[in-house]
Amino acid sequence: MNISILVLSAPYSSQGAYSAYRYTQAALKSGIKVHRVFFYQDGVHAGANLATPPQDEFNLYTAWQDLKLEYELDLVVCIAAAARRGLINAAEAKRHNKQHSNLANGFELSGLGQLVEACALSDRLVTFGY
């Protein structure tokens, strides 16, 4: 069994963003292969490295990064959706002549082709919406 996850909702704004994390974690713990986690629409904010939730709250940003380190997860953020929402990596910052970049380590910017590929190569795509 091999699944991919599509995350559409923003961290802290919607339950969906947290549920996506818990579901992915549970799948990995039970031995299910997660081919890719694809962040789209407001879900792209999961890859923001300037987000600093209060210390007494669950940190969803570092939670994804930790999960990636533990299971070698593929965390892909849609490049077009991210750029629109002010989330760019160093290469994009250079290309668009911006002084800073803010994509967190462990996340990769790529195109929607990665979502299409995930659909083709996974037994299931599980979407977490708003």
Next chain:
Amino acid sequence: MSILLVQQSAPYGNSSAKEALDIALSAATFEQDISILFTGDACYQLMANQNSEKIDQKNISQMLKALPIYGIEEMYVDEDCLRKRQITHLTDSSSIKKLSKTDIKKMYQSADTVIRL
């Protein structure tokens, strides 16, 4: 491999219509078999005479009309949702077929992957 893309949002209130369209175009680029179903408020995407330039948005119905050029021929709308919203004047794309709830159930069952936005 077939993908059923289910749209549920009205054209301009949020980014879903536009971003769903981007998924469709990307799937077509990678030569995947993609169908689009418009349900709920997504029916409003199909209305004729949208003047979206007045709110500085690209015209969704014009973009939908262009989809067959990119190889996306399978477009469907939930006829119940159209009726409930009293939408009678659709954009002149004849490639959009009206489906009953029974037909829609079959579409869900036959698709390999369903993406709902």
